[in-house]
Amino acid sequence: MLYAILCYNDENVVGSWSKQEDDAVMAKLLVVTDKLAKKGRLGPVARLLPTTAATTLRKGKEALVIDGPFAETKEQFLGFYVVDCPSLDEAIEIAKELAAANPGPGAYEIRPVGYFQPGSAAT
Amino acid sequence: MTDITWINAALTSARPQAVGALLRYFRNLDAAEEAFQEACLRALQNWPHNGPPRDPAAWLIFVGRNFGIDTARRGRKQEALPEEAVISDLEDAETELAERLDGADYRDDILRLLFICCHPDLPATQQIAVALRVVSGLSVKQIARAFLVSESAMEQRITRAKNLIAAADVQFETPGAVERAERLAAVAAMIYLVFNEGYSATSGPGGTRAPLCDEAIRLGRLLLRLFPTEPEIMGLLALLLLQHARADARFDPDGNIVLMEDQDRTLWNREMIAEGLALIDKAMRHKRPGPYQAQAAIAALHARAERPQDTDWAQIDLLYAALEQMQPSPVITLNRAVAVSKVRGPAAALAMIEPLTGKLSGYFHFFGLKGGLLLQLGRNDEARVAFDRAIALANTAAEAAHIRMHIDRLIKDSAAGSDAAVPHAPD
Numbered sequence: 001m002l003y004a005i006l007c008y009n010d011e012n013v014v015g016s017w018s019k020q021e022d023d024a025v026m027a028k029l030l031v032v033t034d035k036l037a038k039k040g041r042l043g044p045v046a047r048l049l050p051t052t053a054a055t056t057l058r059k060g061k062e063a064l065v066i067d068g069p070f071a072e073t074k075e076q077f078l079g080f081y082v083v084d085c086p087s088l089d090e091a092i093e094i095a096k097e098l099a100a101a102n103p104g105p106g107a108y109e110i111r112p113v114g115y116f117q118p119g120s121a122a123t
Numbered sequence: 124m125t126d127i128t129w130i131n132a133a134l135t136s137a138r139p140q141a142v143g144a145l146l147r148y149f150r151n152l153d154a155a156e157e158a159f160q161e162a163c164l165r166a167l168q169n170w171p172h173n174g175p176p177r178d179p180a181a182w183l184i185f186v187g188r189n190f191g192i193d194t195a196r197r198g199r200k201q202e203a204l205p206e207e208a209v210i211s212d213l214e215d216a217e218t219e220l221a222e223r224l225d226g227a228d229y230r231d232d233i234l235r236l237l238f239i240c241c242h243p244d245l246p247a248t249q250q251i252a253v254a255l256r257v258v259s260g261l262s263v264k265q266i267a268r269a270f271l272v273s274e275s276a277m278e279q280r281i282t283r284a285k286n287l288i289a290a291a292d293v294q295f296e297t298p299g300a301v302e303r304a305e306r307l308a309a310v311a312a313m314i315y316l317v318f319n320e321g322y323s324a325t326s327g328p329g330g331t332r333a334p335l336c337d338e339a340i341r342l343g344r345l346l347l348r349l350f351p352t353e354p355e356i357m358g359l360l361a362l363l364l365l366q367h368a369r370a371d372a373r374f375d376p377d378g379n380i381v382l383m384e385d386q387d388r389t390l391w392n393r394e395m396i397a398e399g400l401a402l403i404d405k406a407m408r409h410k411r412p413g414p415y416q417a418q419a420a421i422a423a424l425h426a427r428a429e430r431p432q433d434t435d436w437a438q439i440d441l442l443y444a445a446l447e448q449m450q451p452s453p454v455i456t457l458n459r460a461v462a463v464s465k466v467r468g469p470a471a472a473l474a475m476i477e478p479l480t481g482k483l484s485g486y487f488h489f490f491g492l493k494g495g496l497l498l499q500l501g502r503n504d505e506a507r508v509a510f511d512r513a514i515a516l517a518n519t520a521a522e523a524a525h526i527r528m529h530i531d532r533l534i535k536d537s538a539a540g541s542d543a544a545v546p547h548a549p550d
Contacts, residue, residue: 010133010136012136013133013179014132015136015341016132016133017128017132019337021128049394049397050344050398052344052347052348052351052360053398053401053405055405067351067357067405068352074177103126103129104126104130104133105174
């Protein structure tokens with residue numbers, strides 16, 4: 001079963017990390033994902049740019065283009081992992097490992113993937 | 124669990140909001156800063172045990188405000204008459220607090236905090252120093268290092284600036300639309316100053332002033348979060364990101380300037396460029412052009428060119444022409460001349476900058492470009508004169524060294540009788 005692990009955190013705080021701190025967290029997260037990649041269980045991973053760079057398309061009779069993310073919240077959607085896990089418990093374990101690698105609060109939403117298209121965009 | 128790194132980052136990111144709100148309560152910058160400091164100490168004691176609060180800024184405002192009220196009450200017992208206005212204002216604020224913390228439109232608090240740093244009587248460098256201290260919370264030591272002055276000199280400078288601010292008449296009422304727009308423009312200009320202070324002087328390995336650029340970008344993001352639909356603020360942040368993306372490529376390991384044409388573009392920061400390009404695209408959709416957007420659009424054209432020869436100089440020429448209209452300045456014309464030299468040749472560019480001689484007679488880049496253009500035209504003797512003048516006006520050793528390199532080449536080439544390589548204008 002494919003799960004998407006959606007990462008939520010306060011982007012103001014994450015944006016206040018120094019480059020060294022950010023690099024250190026990314027290195028720790030890489031340890032977790034490398035383990036999955038070796039087992040062939042890691043799908044696409046993305047880290048999103050700040051919500052100030054976001055644009056929202058609101059559907060309607062005439063689609064409306066709005067600056068910023070679609071919801072004003074304390075925690076923002078900052079990135080995601082797609083992982084292949086036999087059970088929810090294992091997906092939760094992976095999320096716990098990601099959480100341990102990343103200091104402070106925040107949340108991981110674990111969502112089973114319905115339709116999946118690996119895509120072909122060049123990185 | 125609650126890592127100290129996270130706590131520090133949370134305190135830093137909450138600072139503008141918390142100090143801004145505390146300033147509104149206490150109407151005194153020192154009191155607001157002291158209350159925030161105290162709240163931070165308590166956070167460091169409390170958060171590791173009890174876990175971080177859901178809203179760190181609200182927590183810090185609440186604790187800081189209570190500390191401030193306690194201090195005011197103690198002062199009332201120990202000292203003479205209470206400042207009635209201050210006390211009653213504090214208590215009024217208390218009833219309002221729960222609502223404020225939930226509803227949370229702190230926009231005007233943060234804008235006010237940024238705005239008081241832009242006091243027109245403060246010279247630019249002092250505006251920057253005080254903003255870095257008060258809004259960003261950098262230590263005096265860090266700021267002193269960035270400005271290459273002693274800690275005590277910087278301490279004095281900041282104290283003087285703060286005294287001036289304290290004596291100024293700060294408006295605490297919610298600003299009207301026009302006043303808000305004026306504050307926004309002043310604050311945007313101040314953030315740009317912070318960036319330029321870091322950008323222009325960053326030289327040599329390590330670039331001690333680079334933190335100023337990072338801080339300016341952080342303040343730019345903060346401002347855009349407060350005003351998410353302002354195209355000029357998008358333009359400002361895009362400009363800072365696109366310029367800073369080149370930081371690692373601007374100097375060689377010995378601290379020599381590397382011109383944009385010669386830069387290793389693989390060293391450009393792709394993530395910053397992606398964010399900058401996204402922002403300028405967003406901004407242009409509003410069809411409300413302005414100077415920051417025009418400059419960001421120019422930077423975007425450089426960022427989009429995979430190789431120097433792919434640069435769309437004709438478009439850059441047009442953008443500079445638009446910028447000249449919006450913000451006439453000899454420096455902008457000088458920059459435009461670089462694009463003109465690429466599109467229409469060095470003679471056209473030289474004709475364009477000749478009339479600027481009077482206004483830019485003390486400007487390093489003017490003589491650097493003039494020398495380069497003369498060289499392209501084979502007027503080597505005149506080029507030499509311009510380069511000598513540029514060296515005399517260089518602001519940093521790296522600038523001087525860069526021009527010297529051209530002179531050396533000129534001498535060598537004239538000896539060899541070949542065409543000289545062509546130097547270019549400022550990056």
